[in-house]
Structures are given as C-alpha cells and as structure tokens.
Amino acid sequence: MSEARELTLEEREASIGGIGTARKRKEDARFIRGQGNYVDDIKLPGMLHGDFVRSAHAHALIKSISTEAALEVPGVLAVVTAKDLEPLGLHWMPTLAGDKAAVLADKKVHFQNQEIAFVVATDRYAAMDGVQKVEVEYEALPPLIDPTTALDDDAPIIRDDVASNDEVGQGPRHHPNHIFEWNVGDKEATDAAFAAAEITIREKIAYPRCHPSPLETCGCVASMDATNGKLTVYGTFQAPHVVRTVVSLITSLAESNIRIVSPDIGGGFGNKVGAYPGYICAAAASIVTGHPVKWIESRIDNLSTTAFARDYHMVGELAADKDGKILAVRAEVLADHGAFNTHAQPMKWPAGLFNILTGSYDIPVGHVSVNGVYTNKAPGGVAYRCSFRVTEAAYLIERLVDVLAQQTEVDKAEIRLRNFVQPAQFPYKSCLGWEYDSGDYPTALKKVMAAVDYAGLRKEQAAKRAAGELMGIGVSTFTEIVGAGPVRNCDIVGLGMFDSCEIRVHPTGSVIARLGTKSQGQGHETTFAQIIATELGIPSDNIVIEEGDTDTAPYGLGTYGSRSTPVAGAAAARAARKIREKAKQIAAHVLEVSEQDLEWEVDRFKVAGSDVSMTMKAIAMAAYSNVPEGLEHGLETAAYYDPPNFTYPFGAYICVVDIDRFTGDVKVRRFYALDDCGTRINPMVIDGQIHGGLAEAFAIAMGQEIIYDETGNILGASLMDYFLPSAVETPTWETDFTVTPCPHHPIGAKGIGESPNVGGVPAFSNAIIDAFAHHGVRHMSMPHTQSKVWQTLNELGLNK
Amino acid sequence: MSSQKISLTINGEAVEAEVEARTLLIHFLREQRNLTGPHIGCETSHCGACTVDLNGKSVKSCTIFAVQADGGELLTVEGLANGAELHPLQEGFYESHGLQCGYCTPGMLTRAYRLLQENPDPSDDEIRIGISGNLCRCTGYQNIVKAVRYAADKINQAEGAD
Ligand code: FES
Ligand code: FES
Numbered sequence: 001m002s003e004a005r006e007l008t009l010e011e012r013e014a015s016i017g018g019i020g021t022a023r024k025r026k027e028d029a030r031f032i033r034g035q036g037n038y039v040d041d042i043k044l045p046g047m048l049h050g051d052f053v054r055s056a057h058a059h060a061l062i063k064s065i066s067t068e069a070a071l072e073v074p075g076v077l078a079v080v081t082a083k084d085l086e087p088l089g090l091h092w093m094p095t096l097a098g099d100k101a102a103v104l105a106d107k108k109v110h111f112q113n114q115e116i117a118f119v120v121a122t123d124r125y126a127a128m129d130g131v132q133k134v135e136v137e138y139e140a141l142p143p144l145i146d147p148t149t150a151l152d153d154d155a156p157i158i159r160d161d162v163a164s165n166d167e168v169g170q171g172p173r174h175h176p177n178h179i180f181e182w183n184v185g186d187k188e189a190t191d192a193a194f195a196a197a198e199i200t201i202r203e204k205i206a207y208p209r210c211h212p213s214p215l216e217t218c219g220c221v222a223s224m225d226a227t228n229g230k231l232t233v234y235g236t237f238q239a240p241h242v243v244r245t246v247v248s249l250i251t252s253l254a255e256s257n258i259r260i261v262s263p264d265i266g267g268g269f270g271n272k273v274g275a276y277p278g279y280i281c282a283a284a285a286s287i288v289t290g291h292p293v294k295w296i297e298s299r300i301d302n303l304s305t306t307a308f309a310r311d312y313h314m315v316g317e318l319a320a321d322k323d324g325k326i327l328a329v330r331a332e333v334l335a336d337h338g339a340f341n342t343h344a345q346p347m348k349w350p351a352g353l354f355n356i357l358t359g360s361y362d363i364p365v366g367h368v369s370v371n372g373v374y375t376n377k378a379p380g381g382v383a384y385r386c387s388f389r390v391t392e393a394a395y396l397i398e399r400l401v402d403v404l405a406q407q408t409e410v411d412k413a414e415i416r417l418r419n420f421v422q423p424a425q426f427p428y429k430s431c432l433g434w435e436y437d438s439g440d441y442p443t444a445l446k447k448v449m450a451a452v453d454y455a456g457l458r459k460e461q462a463a464k465r466a467a468g469e470l471m472g473i474g475v476s477t478f479t480e481i482v483g484a485g486p487v488r489n490c491d492i493v494g495l496g497m498f499d500s501c502e503i504r505v506h507p508t509g510s511v512i513a514r515l516g517t518k519s520q521g522q523g524h525e526t527t528f529a530q531i532i533a534t535e536l537g538i539p540s541d542n543i544v545i546e547e548g549d550t551d552t553a554p555y556g557l558g559t560y561g562s563r564s565t566p567v568a569g570a571a572a573a574r575a576a577r578k579i580r581e582k583a584k585q586i587a588a589h590v591l592e593v594s595e596q597d598l599e600w601e602v603d604r605f606k607v608a609g610s611d612v613s614m615t616m617k618a619i620a621m622a623a624y625s626n627v628p629e630g631l632e633h634g635l636e637t638a639a640y641y642d643p644p645n646f647t648y649p650f651g652a653y654i655c656v657v658d659i660d661r662f663t664g665d666v667k668v669r670r671f672y673a674l675d676d677c678g679t680r681i682n683p684m685v686i687d688g689q690i691h692g693g694l695a696e697a698f699a700i701a702m703g704q705e706i707i708y709d710e711t712g713n714i715l716g717a718s719l720m721d722y723f724l725p726s727a728v729e730t731p732t733w734e735t736d737f738t739v740t741p742c743p744h745h746p747i748g749a750k751g752i753g754e755s756p757n758v759g760g761v762p763a764f765s766n767a768i769i770d771a772f773a774h775h776g777v778r779h780m781s782m783p784h785t786q787s788k789v790w791q792t793l794n795e796l797g798l799n800k
Numbered sequence: 801m802s803s804q805k806i807s808l809t810i811n812g813e814a815v816e817a818e819v820e821a822r823t824l825l826i827h828f829l830r831e832q833r834n835l836t837g838p839h840i841g842c843e844t845s846h847c848g849a850c851t852v853d854l855n856g857k858s859v860k861s862c863t864i865f866a867v868q869a870d871g872g873e874l875l876t877v878e879g880l881a882n883g884a885e886l887h888p889l890q891e892g893f894y895e896s897h898g899l900q901c902g903y904c905t906p907g908m909l910t911r912a913y914r915l916l917q918e919n920p921d922p923s924d925d926e927i928r929i930g931i932s933g934n935l936c937r938c939t940g941y942q943n944i945v946k947a948v949r950y951a952a953d954k955i956n957q958a959e960g961a962d
Binding site for chain 2: 024025027028029030031032033034035036038040041043123124125213214215216217264265266267269296298299520521522523684685687688690691692693694695696718719720724725726727728730732733
C-alpha cells in the first residue's frame with residue numbers, strides 16, 4: 001500500500017476552490033437537465049389559476065363591471081373586483097416609495113392594461129375564458145401621456161385619490177400630477193461657475209422608457225393553509241424577506257405566519273423587485289377559496305404592466321475651460337413615474353443615486369434637480385440591471401463629456417484623461433455628496449486604448465471620413481455606485497439595507513450557509529460558497545448555499561442594485577470569520593496551546609514554528625465533542641452586515657462601429673470592455689455577467705423602447721415589437737480587467753453584474769454619434785434603430 | 801370542451817393521453833406530463849424557451865396544439881441525457897458557462913441538438929444563425945456559441961474514433 005502523500009500548500013489551496021477560482025457552477029446540474037424549479041413548475045393539490053381583466057383605456061372612469069357571464073363559464077369559480085377587496089383593505093396597497101397603488105382599479109383606470117378584475121378558475125384556459133366574459137363599461141377621460149405637459153395648469157388630473165395632498169410620500173409638491181422635487185448640490189456656486197466659464201455646453205438627452213423583460217415573466221403561487229393560518233407564497237421575488245414584511249403590514253397576518261419562497265428565478269434585472277397586484281390577488285383568492293392560487297403573467301402583461309425602467313428626460317450642462325477641463329455640471333430632469341409612484345429604491349432617494357452624475361470626473365461643483373410626475377402609463381420604475389438611477393446618470397455624463405470634447409475639439413479619450421479623479425485623490429468626495437472608495441481610472445483607460453490601438457483607430461476613422469464612409473469610436477469611462485447600502489442613508493419601508501449570512505459547519509466538516517439575498521442567475525450557489533471556502537478552509541464543493549425561503553434564511557433585503565456581493569458577500573465573510581475565531585479557541589484547547597501560538601494556514605490552525613496543526617475539518621468534529629469549558633458546543637453563527645459605504649466599480653469600454661450610409665445598418669466591429677470590480681471571486685462568472693450585461697446594453701441602445709401613442713395605447717408590448725436581440729444581432733465581446741480592491745469590504749469586492757449595462761449603453765451611443773461627429777452631430781436619441789439612423793443619414797444627405 | 805385521444809412517443813416512451821383540442825403542446829407537456837423542462841417565455845413563438853424536438857425538427861411547442869403531435873416522436877430536454885451520462889451539449893453548457901438563470905437552457909439545448917444533426921460542424925456564425933430562434937437574456941450568447949462548439953467537437957471526435 002502506498003502512503004498518502006502530504007499535499008503541498010499550493011495543492012491544499014487549490015483543493016479549496018475559493019476566491020479567485022474559475023469554479024464551474026453548482027446550480028447548472030439541475031438546469032441542464034431541465035430540472036430547475038421555477039414558479040410555473042410548482043403544482044399544488046387543488047391549485048386554481050387566476051388571470052386579469054385589464055383596462056382597454058389609459059384613463060377612464062369605470063361605470064360598471066359585470067361578472068355574471070364570466071361566472072357561468074365552466075371552471076370559473078370567482079371574479080374578484082376592487083369592491084371585494086375593499087372589506088379586506090386590499091384594494092389599494094402602499095408602495096415602497098411612500099405612495100399607494102391600486103391593486104384592482106377602484107372606480108377609475110389610470111393606464112392601459114391596468115388590472116380591473118381577477119378571474120379564478122380551475123385551469124388557465126378556463127380563467128382566460130372567464131376574463132373574456134367580464135364586461136367593463138368605461139367613461140373615457142383625456143389621457144396624459146407626455147410628461148412635459150404633466151404640470152400644465154390644464155393638464156388632466158390623474159390621481160383624484162391624492163389630488164389635494166400636499167405630498168405623496170416624497171416631500172412637498174405643487175401640482176396634482178407632481179410627485180416630488182429633489183435637489184442636490186450647490187445651486188448658487190454652480191450657476192456662478194457657469195456664468196464665468198469660457199465654454200458651456202447644454203444638451204437635451206432622453207433615456208427612453210424600456211423594460212427589463214427577463215425570459216421568465218413574474219408570477220406566484222399563493223397557498224393559505226386554513227388549518228394553521230399560515231400563508232405560503234412561492235413567487236418570482238428578488239427580495240423575499242421584504243415581501244414578507246410588506247405582506248404582513250398590509251394583511252395584518254403575523255409575519256411568522258407568512259412564508260415567502262423564491263424558487264429558481266428565470267432572470268430578474270429589476271423586474272422582480274416590485275410588489276404587483278397579481279401577488280396580492282392570488283393571496284386574497286387563496287385566503288377566500290381555501291385553495292392554492294397560481295398567477296403567471298403573459299409576456300404582454302409583463303411588458304405593459306409590471307415594472308418599466310428609465311423614462312428620464314434630462315437636460316445636462318457642462319462648464320469648462322477651453323482645454324476641456326470641466327468646471328461644473330448641472331442637470332434638470334423630468335422623471336415620468338407613470339400612474340402610481342411604485343419606484344423600487346431606498347426611500348430617502350426619490351431619484352435613486354442619480355447624484356453619481358459626476359461619474360469618473362473631478363468636477364468642483366454641481367447641481368441636480370429632478371422632478372417626478374404622474375402620467376397615464378404603467379407604474380413601477382425599476383433599476384434595469386443597474387443601481388437605482390445610476391445608469392441614467394452614467395449615460396448623461398458620458399454623453400456630455402463627448403459633447404464637450406466635440407465643442408473644445410479635444411479627443412474623446414484625451415478629454416477623459418484630463419478630467420479623471422486621480423488615484424491619489426481617493427477616498428474622493430464628489431461635489432454631489434458621495435465618497436468614492438477607490439479607483440484607478442487613467443490606468444484602466446490607457447490599458448484599453450493600447451489594447452484596441454486607439455490612435456490607429458482614429459487614423460483609420462480619419463481616412464474613412466475622407467472617403468465618405470462612417471465609422472464611429474465610442475468611449476465610455478463610467479463609475480457606478482452600488483451595494484445599497486449603509487443603513488444610515490438607505491432603507492426600504494424603514495428596514496435598513498443591511499444583508500445577512502448564517503453559516504452552519506456540520507460535525508464532519510461540510511457546511512450549509514443561508515443568505516438574505518436571492519440569485520436570479522448570478523450564480524450565488526457557486527460564488528458565495530467560494531467566499532466561505534477561502535475564509536474557512538473548507539472546499540467549496542462541500543458548502544451548500546441556500547437562499548429565498550424566509551422560513552429558513554436570515555433576514556436580508558434581497559438581490560438588486562448589485563448589492564449581493566458588496567453586502568451579503570461581506571456578511572458571508574464576516575460570519576465565516578466569526579466561526580474561524582471560535583474554531584481557533586477549540587483548536588487551542590485540543591492542541592493544548594494558547595490561541596496566540598496559533599496561526600491560520602489555508603485550511604488549518606498551525607502551532608507557530610512547529611508541524612503541529614489541526615484542520616478545520618477536525619475542529620468541526622471537536623466543536624461537537626470536545627470544546628473548552630465555558631464555550632458552547634456547535635459551530636454556527638450569523639452575521640448582519642451594514643456596509644460603511646457604497647462600492648464604486650468602474651470600467652473603460654471602447655466600441656467601434658461601421659455604419660452603412662445607405663441603409664443605416666450599424667455593425668459593431670469591436671467591443672472591448674475593461675471592468676474593475678475590486679477583488680474577483682470567480683473570473684468565469686464575472687465574464688458571464690459582463691457578456692450578459694453588454695448584450696442588454698446593446699438591446700437598450702439599439703432598439704428597446706416602450707412606446708405609447710397619444711391616447712395612451714401601448715404600441716408593441718410583445719416580443720414581436722420589443723427588441724430582445726438574438727445571437728445573430730448580438731456582437732461578440734472582449735473582456736479585460738484591473739483590480740482595485742474596495743478598501744471597506746472584508747474581501748475587497750465591489751460587485752460586477754450591472755457595470756456592463758451601465759457602461760455599455762453610453763459606449764454604443766457614443767460610437768454611433770461619433771460616426772456623425774464630423775458632420776456637426778452632437779446627439780442622437782436612443783434607441784438607435786436602423787430607421788432612426790437612416791433618418792439622420794437622410795437629413796444630412798449622406799445617403800445620396 | 802371536446803377532447804381527443806392522442807398517442808405519441810415522448811423521450812422514447814410510448815404515451816397515450818386525452819387532450820382538449822385547444823391545448824397547446826407546451827401546456828400538455830408541462831401540465832399533463834410533468835415535463836417542466838420546456839419553459840414558457842412568450843407564447844407567441846418568439847423566445848424559443850418552449851422548444852422541443854418533434855419528428856426530427858425543432859418546434860416551438862407554444863405554437864402547435866397537442867393534437868398535432870399525435871403519432872409523433874417527441875424529445876424534450878429531459879430526454880437528452882443517457883441516464884447519468886450527460887449529452888455532450890449539456891456538458892458543453894456546463895463547461896463553457898453557457899447558462900445563467902437557466903430559463904432558456906432547455907430550449908437552447910433541444911434546438912442545438914437538432915442543429916448539430918443538421919450541421920455537425922457549424923462555424924460560430926452558423927451556430928448563431930442556427931439558434932437565432934432562441935432568446936437568452938442572461939449570457940450575451942458568446943458562451944452558448946462556445947458550448948455548442950464544445951459539443952460539436954466532442955461528438956465529431958467520438959465519431960472519428962469509431
Ligand atoms: S414560449 Fe414558445 S416561443 Fe416563447
Ligand atoms: S440563461 Fe437566463 S435566459 Fe438564458
């Protein structure tokens with residue numbers, strides 16, 4: 001028999017599969033076999049199906065709802081209207097933004113496809129039959145669709161229910177259609193800087209309404225167990241614990257009698273943060289019928305009612321000297337929030353973290369003003385794969401810097417290098433109130449410029465221009481603010497935005513860890529295990545990660561705004577460190593040395609200067625059998641992490657496009673993305689996140705828009721019209737990185753999921769507009785569809 | 801509602817069932833057969849999440865009625881692996897990080913399965929065109945292309961060795 005050889009330090013390190021390893025994903029095993037468990041896969045005994053009767057009008061009074069014919073339909077058991085929900089106090093629900101939203105339209109509809117009645121039937125076909133038989137009589141009202149007219153004196157009043165209120169949850173307001181005004185920065189100093197500046201630029205830049213449209217729509221199965229009064233809701237929830245608290249607050253069921261379970265989620269991108277009428281109606285229907293009730297949205301419902309993103313109408317200005325050094329930034333924003341203010345963001349931030357508008361640039365002074373208004377459009381503004389309103393801010397500043405470059409005739413990369421916050425300036429306090437944690441912007445941009453031969457590209461472009469061809473080079477050097485957030489300035493319904501991790505080490509040295517977040521494809525089962533593996537010296541393959549069941553997971557605020565790694569990932573590291581502390585006490589006891597004599601080495605505590613050691617695996621067994629006096633048995637703990645600051649991931653992207661001047665067809669020739677997300681936990685997963693985020697950025701920049709006509713009729717709420725690019729349109733991506741660890745995060749990580757969306761959109765836009773820059777074009781509105789690009793070509797006479 | 805008897809083969813197994821004339825194939829599979837691998841992303845033939853293989857063709861199962869599959873031979877993602885042994889495509893998706901949320905994956909795998917029979921050695925562009933009826937919101941497609949390539953190479957090597 002051969003002796004087992006002692007593993008070397010490197011081999012032991014590698015066997016852990018911890019931070020920095022391109023570990024294959026644990027969750028894949030079930031998905032590739034078709035064994036995922038998504039909400040629509042859940043089938044409970046006696047389960048019923050619900051479907052909505054929706055408004056044909058954008059703005060109308062409801063004169064009557066007649067349900068008799070629907071109730072005659074075979075299989076239809078109930079038709080629920082606002083009148084039925086009213087006695088339960090469930091016909092309206094409070095929103096995360098301090099407003100309220102109709103669950104079922106109460107006397108009035110406020111947007112097309114608004115929920116009017118919930119038909120409950122034995123199967124989904126019968127429910128649909130019932131929906132068709134419900135008759136609603138309307139009295140049409142003039143719709144308000146264009147947000148720029150919302151505050152006119154004669155504008156139709158959208159929300160009669162709050163028309164006379166001085167405020168609707170977010171400070172004083174001055175018009176029945178006004179929601180809030182939010183100001184940040186030093187207005188006087190900014191105005192003075194603009195008045196004195198040699199150069200000022202001003203550009204109207206809209207970020208159109210779009211939709212996250214994950215491949216799986218929203219849905220739930222609500223099940224009230226009458227025998228013990230416990231309500232279980234399985235659903236597509238990015239933040240299951242918050243849902244539990246909100247459900248408790250609005251139903252007055254004890255929180256302990258509510259169990260929220262997020263099964264596998266088929267993508268979220270912000271769409272699954274909000275609380276939607278379907279959830280409430282399914283729960284109410286289950287309480288009333290005593291049967292489990294399933295509600296699954298159709299794609300049309302999804303695109304037209306649950307959540308939208310952006311719809312920011314911005315005017316941005318920069319003041320600068322003639323060399324392009326920025327002296328001040330100013331922005332005025334009109335935010336279209338739709339019919340109810342159901343924006344999902346920390347409550348103190350009505351415009352999210354839009355004051356990250358300074359981007360990567362050292363700008364001495366600035367001022368931002370955002371006004372939110374109601375319109376007859378769907379409510380539910382969410383951050384579509386970005387931290388709250390960060391993508392709008394990044395888009396505006398990255399566009400403005402390009403416009404300034406054109407005005408001052410400074411190269412678009414050079415102007416960025418001239419204005420970057422320098423590495424030595426960190427921690428950097430921005431004029432709009434943030435403290436950037438760390439960064440090295442010049443290194444990132446220079447690395448990308450070298451990789452793509454930026455100078456060569458500009459030369460080629462000049463030659464092409466001389467030949468009448470259109471080639472564009474888009475530069476985007478963005479900084480994000482993610483990881484909400486410090487409890488002192490971030491809360492949702494009063495709940496601090498900490499996050500949590502609970503770890504249990506079993507006697508034989510394997511682990512289960514549960515977190516307050518919820519993966520929707522990000523791979524938490526893989527990556528969180530890697531963090532714990534490195535901290536505990538236990539192979540990640542022996543660590544099971546669970547999320548999404550409020551009966552078992554510790555309280556957390558969920559997954560969105562790139563907060564999982566910055567907040568829950570930090571909690572995981574903290575919890576693991578607490579366990580390691582206890583393990584050290586146990587090791588000292590068993591080895592009969594003092595704790596000071598022990599040092600940590602990969603997977604064990606070693607007595608300094610000797611060969612004596614005790615592995616974590618052995619310590620785990622001792623934790624259940626041989627602990628020092630006064631120490632409790634077991635090896636488990638929980639950590640709740642309140643981050644001291646946000647994290648500030650950044651990147652430098654360059655996009656090269658060629659445009660056919662006759663057809664307006666845009667070809668993305670090259671997209672080079674360098675991201676700095678601090679410490680890299682799993683390079684394979686990071687690259688995947690970047691590819692996916694860039695594909696979404698491409699979709700937004702090139703085609704995604706939720707359009708309404710002037711009557712409030714939504715044009716194109718199916719995948720026939722709403723652009724989800726296929727593999728054919730989607731470009732290929734080149735990725736790169738630098739590593740500037742986050743100084744305040746236990747493992748130095750900053751979060752990656754959203755950077756590519758935030759940084760990618762301006763890179764595409766800037767590239768396309770750059771192709772036209774020599775014709776004096778400074779801005780073109782998104783999305784850059786072929787027909788819109790062709791219109792520009794036509795206006796300039798370039799297609800002749 | 802009028803219902804009808806159908807018989808077909810699903811993943812190699814002979815199946816007889818009673819279906820309503822209007823039942824879509826996807827609902828028959830998911831709700832009557834408990835084959836929840838194929839998913840629903842749109843019900844309008846755009847996303848491909850519901851893709852299955854019927855009589856040697858990729859079919860969006862939200863687009864046809866169950867009765868149209870009568871007498872047919874049907875394969876879903878659940879039938880791809882050979883017991884514990886993964887199909888090279890499944891292995892490729894795992895190895896190449898060709899999935900994230902996993903929602904498009906069963907449809908992608910079933911489509912790629914047929915693609916590799918139509919064209920056993922596709923170029924990257926041919927793969928992209930071949931899977932263009934299947935949308936993915938998470939991966940940006942690059943790793944899916946890699947995954948299909950991985951499977952093609954593995955199958956071709958195994959065949960070369962025979
Ligand atoms: S569900 Fe069949 S194509 Fe989308
Ligand atoms: S992996 Fe999520 S849609 Fe493809």
